[in-house]
Amino acid sequence: MIRITCPYCGPRDHQEFAYVGDATLTRPSDDAGADAWYDFVYLRDNPRGPHLEYWQHVHGCRAFVKVLRDTLTHEVLATGTAADDLVAGGR
Amino acid sequence: MAELARCSALAGVLEPGLHGRPDFRGPGIVLAERHPMSLVEIAAASDEVSGAMCEEVAGILGIRPPAEPGTATGTGRPRILWTGPWRWLVVEPESRDLAGMLEPAAGASRDLSHARTVLRLGGRDVRRLFMKGAPLDWHPSVFVPGCCAQTAMFHQSVLVDCRQPEVFDLFVARGYARDLLERVIDAGAEYGVQVS
Ligand SMILES: [Zn+2]
Numbered sequence: 603m604i605r606i607t608c609p610y611c612g613p614r615d616h617q618e619f620a621y622v623g624d625a626t627l628t629r630p631s632d633d634a635g636a637d638a639w640y641d642f643v644y645l646r647d648n649p650r651g652p653h654l655e656y657w658q659h660v661h662g663c664r665a666f667v668k669v670l671r672d673t674l675t676h677e678v679l680a681t682g683t684a685a686d687d688l689v690a691g692g693r
Numbered sequence: 694m695a696e697l698a699r700c701s702a703l704a705g706v707l708e709p710g711l712h713g714r715p716d717f718r719g720p721g722i723v724l725a726e727r728h729p730m731s732l733v734e735i736a737a738a739s740d741e742v743s744g745a746m747c748e749e750v751a752g753i754l755g756i757r758p759p760a761e762p763g764t765a766t767g768t769g770r771p772r773i774l775w776t777g778p779w780r781w782l783v784v785e786p787e788s789r790d791l792a793g794m795l796e797p798a799a800g801a802s803r804d805l806s807h808a809r810t811v812l813r814l815g816g817r818d819v820r821r822l823f824m825k826g827a828p829l830d831w832h833p834s835v836f837v838p839g840c841c842a843q844t845a846m847f848h849q850s851v852l853v854d855c856r857q858p859e860v861f862d863l864f865v866a867r868g869y870a871r872d873l874l875e876r877v878i879d880a881g882a883e884y885g886v887q888v889s
Contacts, residue, residue, distance in 0.1 A: 603828075610762040610778055611842070615828035618845050661845040663762065663777035 604671070607681045610663045622656035625668050625684075650674050656684065699729040699787065702810045702870040707888060712878045715885025721818030722881045724874075725889045727811040727862065731771075731791040736780040737800035743779040746800035753794055754783070765841045765854055774841045774854055782852070782864070784811075810870030812863040814877070818884035819859060825880050827851070833858055847876040 604616035624646055630638040653673045658666050666684040671677070680688040701707075703726055715721060735750060735758070737743035751757040756767040758781040765774040771785035782805070785791060792804035814822070820831045827846040830836065841854040851873065852864035865873045878886050 612763070614844070617828065661850045662843045663780075665778055 604676050604678060606657060606659075606667065606669055606678055608659045608662060608665065608667055609681065609683045609686075610665055611659060614659065614662060616657075618659060618661040619657040619667070620660040622658050622666065625654040625656045652679055654688065699806065701726060701728045702867045703728075703874060706871055707874065709889050710887075712886040712888065713882030713884065715887075718817075719885065720816065720887035721884030722814060722816040722822060722877075722886045723889065724815075724877065724881075724886055725813050727786070727813050729787040730806060730809070730811050731783075731785050731787045731789075732805040732809050732811075732864075733783045733792050733795050733802055734776070734780065734805050735783060735795060735798065735800055735802045736777075738779065740779075742800050746798055749798040750783070750795065753798060758783075763842055764839055766839075769856075772854070774852065776841075776843060776852065784854075784864075808867055809864050810867050810873075812865070812870075812874065812877070813856075813860065814863060815857075815860040816884070816887075817859060818881070819861060822877065822881050822884065823853070823861075826876070827853075847873060847880065849873055849876075 605613050606616055606619055607613045627642055630642050651672055651674060653671055655669050655671060656666055657669050668682050668684055668686055668688055669678060670680040670688045672679060682688050707726055711720060735746060737746045747758045754771055756771060756773055758773045759766045759775050762775050765772055767773050769785065771783050774782045774784065776782050783791065783795065795802045820833065823831045827844045829842055829844050836855055838855050838857055841852060843852045849865060849869050854862040856862060
């Protein structure tokens with residue numbers, strides 16, 4: 603069981619959340635071309651260790667939450683709102 | 694236009710009676726539907742609009758939406774529950790045009806009276822029942838009157854409002870009301886559930 607601290611609701615079980623995806627990606631410009639869009643839509647790294655990702659507190663306040671999670675240990679290293687910059691060991 | 698009556702999703706389903714096997718103390722859980730209710734969701738999309746909306750809602754209803762996440766204000770006519778950033782649910786037993794009253798306020802409002810079923814659960818074993826159904830801290834020193842929380846209870850999205858130490862209102866989407874009712878009665882069988 604992973605416990606994720608929602609910036610609004612506090613610590614909640616991950617079953618209240620839906621996984622959204624990689625939070626490190628930047629949306630290309632509309633005219634960036636097919637290759638850039640292919641990368642953005644389909645290609646993902648599969649890191650072992652800390653990974654920045656979006657979750658949605660879908661059964662709770664419905665906010666998007668940014669989560670820094672270790673993909674090896676499932677330890678949640680930091681969480682924040684979607685706009686926050688996260689640093690390991692922070693909130 | 695034809696006159697439309699507010700019809701409970703549990704009409705013909707929620708029958709008074711005792712379910713399960715209470716011990717010598719009697720049923721540990723009492724359950725009733727609160728119906729008909731007025732429910733209006735109010736929402737904004739910025740701090741600025743949210744601030745103006747709360748100000749105007751306080752002027753209209755005499756009760757200010759709570760600033761603190763996971764809390765509720767008002768004693769019931771109405772009660773205002775925090776449901777998300779810049780979003781609240783205004784709730785009261787149906788007696789006036791609540792949606793119409795809130796319409797002029799800043800932000801957005803939406804009448805959800807038809808869209809939710811409200812169950813009131815009480816009794817000495819309600820918190821034990823919640824512990825079986827949802828992964829929150831239900832201890833009476835933590836989830837106190839004035840707290841509300843949205844969670845996944847028995848696998849469904851439910852908004853729980855603590856009204857008194859042993860009295861709670863559960864808000865569930867109308868289409869799931871019957872399923873939640875059955876799960877609550879099943880899970881509460883060991884305590885005895887008195888439906889009224
Ligand atoms: Zn939340």
